[in-house]
Amino acid sequence: MSDAALPTVAEVRAAAEAVKEALDRHLAAVERRTGDEDPAVYAAFNELAAAAEEYDELLYDRYDEVTPFEIPTPEDGVPYTGPAEPAAFSVLIRRDYAVVEPQRLIAQAERVAAHDREAERVHDGGTAGALGVLFGEYEPDEIASRYKDFGLEEGDSTLWIAASEDMAEPGDWLNSPFGHTDPEDVMHRFDVSSVFDEETDEFGEDADADEVADETARPGLTPA
Template sequence: MSDAAQPSAAEVRAAAEAVKAALDRHLDAVERRSGEDDPTVYAAFNELAAAAEEYDELLYDAYDEVTPFEIPGDGTMPAYTGPDEPSALSVLIRRDYTVLEPQRLLSQAQRVADLDPDVEIGGGENGAEGEARSSVHAALGVLFGEFEPDEIASRHKEFGLEEGDSTLWVAAADEATEPGEWLNAPFDQADPELVVCRFDVSAVFDDELGGEDEDTQERLTLDSER
């Protein structure tokens, strides 16, 4: 950033004062809250997060310094608005992987195909030698068609994959859906306000938890914590 574009010391000071005022408003809202889901507390929380983020950005732009605060991003879960006693639930899972060793992936897929001549490759039954290793696309279809997602997760290194972020949402519902009702668009009804709890795994949590040696850190969020 050029000197002309840098915020002034007065702008940084004003942003700091805005954070202090937002802290006072948040504490006042917490002290006066009417219940766990008080909208005043929720609004004060968002105002404090926005003020802190603005200050953090200006501080960095002007002085190349940062704050020790974690600023909630767009992924912050909203307050739970689902039923108090759900009679049904949906479990939504996302796991990201990087294809770290394509040749290992291709070899493992071909081994599966060699052991099972009826394995589906490319959407059809074809046991021809070499088909499973014809492309990463075909190999992924073979492996994810043969193994359960949990087994892929526990054995990802064997398949030449590297784990990225993952999340599991447990969402409440008033009643179970009809068979086949959402299969054409399975994730369109993912409503964060119905999430009872979520379980996240990400390397980004390493710094927050002291940089422990594990490859990833895990975080469980309950609706009562939001």
């Protein structure tokens, strides 16, 4: 950026003052909040986020310096805008696995099929059929806790708690169980990934990827 295009010192100072004022408004809204999902707090948060982002950009352009805050973006997480007092909620879970030992997976399914004639009929001898047998016999949480026994390797996982105004009618969403969720209705999100372990290692700290979980908080300023 040329010197002519640089923001002025006055512009940077004005942006800093705007952040201070937004901080005061945010604190005041938090102190007056009427519940966990008070819309006034969200509005103040958004104003603070915008002011902080503006200041960060001007500070960098003028002085090549940055602030110690990272403002959440849509890629990081969508702010919750659902009902303040949800009457119902959905729990959505995704867990990824790699089949690293197909024969172990198939052998486990064959053991189940040996004691279950119905399972034997749907088991076709391959890994696809084996998965149908095993998930028909075991709860997903048991498979998650014993994944190595089934010749699997864990990948990323995520759990979403999404708010609803009302309980869905029986059968309403069965044809498209994951297509109805609006990201803005997600109240809480818990992610588990080895990427968090890699980020921790950069700072010289040890952590087990199986034990590292991240809850995407809404709203909040995340330390960079």
